[in-house]
Amino acid sequence: MSTATKDISDETPINTAIHSESAPHPDTGYRQYAIGSFTFERDEYFARVKSPTGTHVVDIENFLRSMMRDVAWGFFYGWVNFDEVIGTVNLYGSVDLYMGTYNSAYREAGTDYVERFDSQNLLACFKSMLKDWTNAGFDPFAAPLETGTARGPKNGNNDVAVDFQRELADRFVTLPGDSEIRSDERGFAINRQFTDVSQGEPEVHAEPGFEGQIAAFNLFKYLSRSPVTWNPSIVSIVKNSAYCPTSEEHILPIDHGNDRVEWFIQLSDEISWRVGDKDSGAPRAVITMKAGDVSCMPADIRHRGYSPKRSMLLVWENLTPGLEKRYASGELPPVPAVF
Ligand code: PHB
Ligand code: FE
Numbered sequence: 616m617s618t619a620t621k622d623i624s625d626e627t628p629i630n631t632a633i634h635s636e637s638a639p640h641p642d643t644g645y646r647q648y649a650i651g652s653f654t655f656e657r658d659e660y661f662a663r664v665k666s667p668t669g670t671h672v673v674d675i676e677n678f679l680r681s682m683m684r685d686v687a688w689g690f691f692y693g694w695v696n697f698d699e700v701i702g703t704v705n706l707y708g709s710v711d712l713y714m715g716t717y718n719s720a721y722r723e724a725g726t727d728y729v730e731r732f733d734s735q736n737l738l739a740c741f742k743s744m745l746k747d748w749t750n751a752g753f754d755p756f757a758a759p760l761e762t763g764t765a766r767g768p769k770n771g772n773n774d775v776a777v778d779f780q781r782e783l784a785d786r787f788v789t790l791p792g793d794s795e796i797r798s799d800e801r802g803f804a805i806n807r808q809f810t811d812v813s814q815g816e817p818e819v820h821a822e823p824g825f826e827g828q829i830a831a832f833n834l835f836k837y838l839s840r841s842p843v844t845w846n847p848s849i850v851s852i853v854k855n856s857a858y859c860p861t862s863e864e865h866i867l868p869i870d871h872g873n874d875r876v877e878w879f880i881q882l883s884d885e886i887s888w889r890v891g892d893k894d895s896g897a898p899r900a901v902i903t904m905k906a907g908d909v910s911c912m913p914a915d916i917r918h919r920g921y922s923p924k925r926s927m928l929l930v931w932e933n934l935t936p937g938l939e940k941r942y943a944s945g946e947l948p949p950v951p952a953v954f
Contacts (some may be wrong), residue, residue, distance in 0.1 A: 692871075697868075705735075750764075796869040879930060881909075
């Protein structure tokens with residue numbers, strides 16, 4: 616069985632088309648979207664994605680949760696697999712939208728299809744779809760136990776949830792002019808599952824001359840007040856090293872295909888990760904991480920996390936420009952250390 620990566624060379628032309636959207640459907644109230652040769656429709660339960668080689672149907676709540684991440688993260692690093700069939704690959708300026716391209720059964724059947732778009736144009740299409748298809752009472756960033764349903768005919772919208780901006784520190788939380796600590800006053804209440812987390816803050820006593828350059832904050836308190844799930848913030852940036860902590864509950868809506876190595880440090884509770892081959896989706900491992908466990912996700916896998924209760928995770932990212940090309944070319948091995 617061939618699992619060779621489909622060759623998507625840098626010479627693939629970029630379709631600069633902008634999307635079109637229909638009038639609201641007379642029965643369901645939802646608009647249909649089209650960009651390039653892809654079309655998107657939703658009904659009361661499902662999203663339906665059509666390409667020239669096939670139709671793919673997805674549960675609407677899972678679809679919106681995935682779409683929310685793809686939009687909010689500007690296509691993220693590498694692959695955002697909504698499921699085992701459809702998703703996007705970030706080429707940083709352009710983006711591939713695919714059906715079955717990273718699924719060995721689709722490739723063998725010849726029903727895989729990919730089209731490359733200008734990132735801003737695809738983002739505009741996805742944002743408009745996300746807004747139209749998200750009903751009042753459903754927050755695609757929230758844990759399922761903390762929100763209503765997306766199902767049913769069109770019922771208002773939830774732009775406040777869909778426009779949620781994650782906090783991205785430039786250097787470090789609490790440095791002058793940078794991200795602030797989370798508090799009730801700023802609208803960040805303690806989550807129902809983190810009421811036992813200490814809410815104290817460290818005292819900072821800088822030596823004369825170093826005022827404004829020394830900072831510390833309580834990361835557990837910060838995460839205990841995260842209103843969303845599976846949506847890393849940035850709390851520190853040191854050169855190209857970014858600390859991206861996040862609070863997790865239920866399932867990571869996307870199966871992230873790494874274009875670089877990334878590290879996970881489980882700060883509380885437990886997450887199980889299903890790990891698969893990045894190109895074919897073939898299962899490779901299940902990893903259960905408990906508080907204090909550290910793991911490295913290689914550059915040649917996809918992973919999806921399962922968090923049975925709200926937990927705290929630190930994702931450590933390497934933002935070095937061009938890193939994705941060095942892994943893709945084989946210059947760098949897919950793991951950080953070879954024994
Ligand atoms: C990841 O793909 O590495 C990832 C994404 C979002 C999270 C955690 C991990 O909340
Ligand atoms: Fe990842």
